[in-house]
Amino acid sequence: MIALIDYGSGNLRSAEKALARVGADVRIVNQPAEVLTAEAVVLPGVGAFGDCVKNLVQLELDDAIRQFIQTGKPFLGICVGLQMLFESGAESPGVPGLGILSGTVPRFAGNGLKVPHMGWNQLHIRQSGCPLLTGIANGSYVYFVHSYYATPRQESVVAASTEYGVEFASVIWSGNVFATQFHPEKSQAVGLKMLENFVNLK
Secondary structure (H helix, E strand, O other): OEEEEOOOOOOHHHHHHHHHHOOOOEEEEOOHHHHHOOOEEEEOOOOOHHHHHHHHHHOOHHHHHHHHHHOOOOEEEEOHHHHOOOOEEOOOOOOEOOOOOOEEEOEOOOOOOOOOEEEEEEOEEOOOOOHHHOOOOOOOEEEEEEOEOOEEOOHHHEEEEEEEOEEEEEEEEEOOEEEEOOOHHHOHHHHHHHHHHHHOOO
């Protein structure tokens, strides 16, 4: 069973449908025990960094996520689900992230570009050995909607990057932890292939 965490942040249904489409036995969960007994976990995210973190903490899902990751089973964060893995976010000063990865989440400066960064953009694959990227061509287009982006302290966790005024981390890979700044469930065939790769890891 793949647990899709429901903590009051939107777009669960599109993620659920996409995972089911690639063969996952997916269940929407909101209890720590359900997270800990899953074979794999997906943390989606839409909305403000601080609100999302506070909701996780209120439901005691923050510690469940940390414990799950320590088991070595596959974990996938999507959009704000990627950003919350880091230590802090500029969107919500004073609200600590999950701290699973070291780094921060600044806002795009703009520099003549529209913020949020919304629409299709390319992946520049840095680590072709990343299991999430199996069968994904360098330069593939995926769908983004975000105003903030992660800046990992360790460059080694960046499996793919994307250019939007700055080069930012668009795919994260650290052991059993995977995360995408874009929405694979909205990224058509490329996104479905990544979700299939993730499902096949469990």
